[in-house]
Amino acid sequence: MDFNMKKLASDAGIFFTRAVQFTEEKFGQAEKTELDANFENLLARADSTKNWTEKILRQTEVLLQPNPSARVEEFLYEKLDRKVPSRVTNGELLAQYMAEAASELGPTTPYGKTLIKVSEAEKRLGAAERDFIHAASINFLTPLRNFLEGDWKTISKERRLLQNRRLDLDVCKARLKKAKAAEAKAASEQELRVAQTEFDRQAEVTRLLLEGISSTHVNHLRCLHEFVESQTTYYAQCYRHMLDLQKQLGSSQGAIFPGTFVGTTEPASPPLSSTSPTTTAATMPMEPSVAGQAPPGEAALCLEEVAPPASGTRKARVLYDYEAADSSELALLADELITVYSLPGMDPDWLIGERGNKKGKVPVTYLELLS
DSSP states (O other): OHHHHHHHHHHHHHHHHHHHHHHHHHTTOSOOOOOOHHHHHHHHHHHHHHHHHHHHHHHHHHHHOOOHHHHHHHHHHHHTTOOOOOOOOHHHHHHHHHHHHHHHHOTTSHHHHHHHHHHHHHHHHHHHHHHHHHHHIIIIIHHHHHIIIIIHHHHHHHHHHHHHHHHHHHHHHHHHHHOOSHHHHHHHHHHHHHHHHHHHHHHHHHHHHHHTHHHHHHHHHHHHHHHHHHHHHHHHHHHHHHHHHHHHHHHHHHHHSTTSOOOBSSOOOOOOOTTOHHHHTTSOOOSOOGGGSOOHHHHTOOGGGOOOOSSOOEEEEEOSOBOOSSTTBOOBOTTOEEEEEOOTTOOTTEEEEEETTEEEEEEGGGEEEOO
């Protein structure tokens, strides 16, 4: 008990002298040992890394889970070291409602059939979103969180210890200046040497940790690339699913509303850049499917001999480049304007396009019909 009381009294004394030194420094009444410029730069760089990592982490969590209540629930499960329960995505919930609506309103009616098709697409979108959230959480959020909860806590602890060592050093410097007697001066010099050694040792430990921020940046850079890959794959899958759905709905609309043009008045999402072969190969087939080819009777038709109808021609803007598969098709360039029209019995996914004296089939999904 005596030992503990003595240690407690000693710790209280050290804390008091540090507090006095810190207060006098703030009021300019005591000198302060300054760290070198390089060390200060390392400290500023570490603080900036920590602050921006927190902001990026929080906003990524909002992107993956916009519902704040759900984020709080997931946070509590993680703190309790329990598995987060599986949650239905918004797309999957919408798919469920559409399927139930189709069942009640009539699955064989045109509206019911369309609801079923859209619900299946929404279900695939929801599954793609679930995969994206899972990949982003593991490959991006977890490393950022590990830095804040691991490396940064260690750095903060060593910085506080360095601050205490620096205060002890400056207290010893002040005592040495005030010492008059030779014996007191010798004792103060000994205390100063010990304090200087401890300060230098702690400064070196802290410096090594701060220099490790460069490795942290390299690791976060790799994680950022993985996050972009996951996001690219996700949006490419969404594009593919919606393009397939658009083609299905185009065929259905042609059957329900014969003689009308099937297309979208809003530009479809352009294809992703082909600079990432791993993504492009796994996501968006830009060639029309077999179902999009012309019927056998139409293939034998010579388009050059076909005159456009007296009425029913329209202007269309090309949404993105299209390379003709054969001589019956018309190659397209993004943003160019062409004249389009339909022929009796023609596949609703295709139109006849004219540019000057050139004529050929063009896919509807590559066009924005203007007038």
